[in-house]
Amino acid sequence: MNLSFVAILILILSFPSPSISVRCNPKDKQVLLQIKKDLGNPYHLASWDPNTDCCYWYVVKCDRKTNRINALTVFQANISGQIPTGVGDLPYLEILQFHHITNLTGTIQPTIAKLTNLRMLRLSFTNLTGPIPEFLSQLKKLTLLELDYNQLTGTIPASLSQLPNLNAIYLDRNKLTGQIPESFGKFKGQIPDIYLSHNSLTGQVPRSLGDLNFSTLDFSRNKLEGDVSFLFGKNKTIQTIDLSRNALEFDLSKVELPESLTSLDLNHNRIFGSLPQGLKDLQLQFFNVSYNRLCGQIPQGGTLQTFDMYSYLHNKCLCGSPLPDCK
Structure with a gap:
């Protein structure tokens, strides 16, 4: 072997080997390991090995600039217990998700109030109980609040309208009672789908x-009553309205419908009058007014005849295609 090559090799080996760069913040790593312990060390979090870099663990992400944990997205996991208090000790979290975990119980963890950088809070398809907490209104950066498919009870906090950046708020499929807050007509900044x-x-x-000007309102399957004609209007930009299966009562013939409307579901209410002629000018993709107290001829034209008779059945005296002819 060439002596000069051997000398160079010895020289290279004499230098200390460069250490492998570790991104994971030690504080975040400690918090995550405690969260894993509090959840009973589930198999879902098997990759959370203290000897490895936490930025590469399953269901977490690190911010590329700060190297701090900014997302914890646990979903479809065989996990039991409550949301660990440690989630509030990840101050850089922007996304927190516990989704489709049916054995997750308890209330919405109060330490979540500390996560002032949260943009998305998704606690859905679980068995969380208790009220929707007032502290959620402190999370001013939220763009999505998703608390659907739980066992939440009590009333809807009026303070949620203080969230200025919400794109959507999902409180459906719970056991909520009381009235829709008056404040939901006073959102500042972004107007969310509700x-x-x-x-x-x-x-x-x-x-x-x-x-x-909402884009989507879904108030279906509640016990709401009275007149909601004010939700409509020529100058509105609403696209989807689902008010089905309530006890709403108003004259539909006097309603002016916005051109933007693509989905209208009013079935199983006490709505009376006739169908507005303006319906035939809309590009409707879904339409149902069955089980009401409507009368008169169904306007002919547009998309109204593309829906089957079940969209119109069980009214007082509606007639015309796709129902039998008017007499």
Whole structure:
């Protein structure tokens, strides 16, 4: 072997080997390991090995600039117990998700209030109980609040309207009671899509909601009553309205419908009058007014005849295609 080559090799080996760069923040790593312990060391978190870099663990992500944990997204996991208090000790979290975990119980953890950088809070398809906490209104950066498919009870906090950046709020499929807050017609900044279906909400829809241009409102399967015609209007930009299976009562013939409307579900209410002629000018993709007290001829044209008779059945005296001819 060439002596000069051997000398160079010895020289290279004499230098200390460069250490492998570790991104994981030690504080975050300690918190995550405690979260794993509090959840009973589930198999779902088997990759959370203290001897490895936590930025590469399953269901977590690190910010590339700060190397701090900014996402914890646990989903479809065989995990039992409550949301660990440690989640509040990950101050850089922007996304927190516990989704489709049916054995997750307890209340919404109060330490979540410390996560002022949260943009997405998704606690859904679990067995969380208790009220929707007031402290959620402190998370001003939230763009998505998803608390659907749980066992949450009590009333909807009026303070949620103080969240200025919400794109959508999902409170559907719970056991919520009381009225829709008047404040939901006073969102500042972004106007969110609102999903409140499959609860036990009562009373009238606040008239203040008529002052805002929502894109989607789903209040179906509650116990709401009264007149909601103010949700409509020629100048509105709403696209989807689902008010089905309530006890709403108003004259549909006097309603002016926005051109933007693509989905309208009013089935199983006490709505009377006739169908507005303006319906035939809309590009409707879904339409159902069955089980009401409507009368008169169904307007002919547009998309109205593309829906089958089940969209119109069980009214007082509706007639015309796709129902039998008017007499």
